[in-house]
Amino acid sequence: MSTTLLVTITILLTVILYLISRKIFLYTKNPIFNPVLLSTTVIIIILHYTGITFEQYKPGKDIMTFLLGPATVALALPLYLNRGVLRQALFPILLGICLGALSTLTVAVLLAKISGLDSLIIASIAPKSITAPIAIEISRLTGGDPAIAVAFVVFTGTFGSIVGASVLSFCKITNPIARGLALGVTSHGQGTATILQEGALQGAMAGVAMAVAAIFISFIAPFYIPWLVNL
DSSP, rough: OOOOHHHHOOOOOOHHHHHHHHHHHHOOOOOOGOOOHHHHHHHHHHHHHHTOHHHHHHHHHHHHHHHHHHHHHHHHHHHHTTTTHHHHHHHHHHHHHHHHHHHHHHHHHHHHHHHOOHHHHHHTTTTTTTTTHHHHHHHHHHOOOHHHHHHHHHHHHHHHHHHHHHHHHHTTTOOHHHHHHHHHHHHHHHHHHHHHHTHHHHHHHHHHHHHHHHHHHHHHOOOOOHHHTTT
16 A cells, blocks of 8 residues: 555545544533543444554555644634733733642642652653643653653543533533633643533633743743753
8 A cells, every 4th residue: 555545544544533533422412521521432342343553544544643833823813802801910810820820730730749750750740731732841841851741741631522511511610711721721632622612712822822822831831841840
């Protein structure tokens, strides 16, 4: 099988399975059927039984990963449509994002230290709630392992997108701004995609939270994470 054909097949397989998983999620409204988790699980099973290796899947994956950039930029549309809300509550929104990003990083590191994990693992866990490209660079600067950091980022995003909205509802948090900010800060891209299903305002706020949290943590990480790890 030629490389071009294999790349085409892997991309089509990924897109089709994601669309099917999304349909199932929207129909059932059950967080267990999270589109990312469901489609990823099915893809792994298919690749295993068809004998397609990760190296063969990687060229198609790289193309789809490249498209994450334009997809992220597209979040600017709901933000633009809801710019009035952001303008009216700019200070509390920014303050909430920064405090939320700082607290989730701090709690993650302290729990890892209490559990007796190695400093390399702790430094890799620290940027778990930041989008993957930035988490990779932060882990390099703070003594972590980029591969481990990405694994925690993906797990955090997937877990948060599955249970995040349900936890917020259980806690009686119904304000769309608060719900969007919470998922964006804790679960970055996957959380943003999930909460966007609730409404454009939630999605816009999640997009703002994801971007601002990443910028904020990028500034403080080089000195805050090493200090916290060695505390």
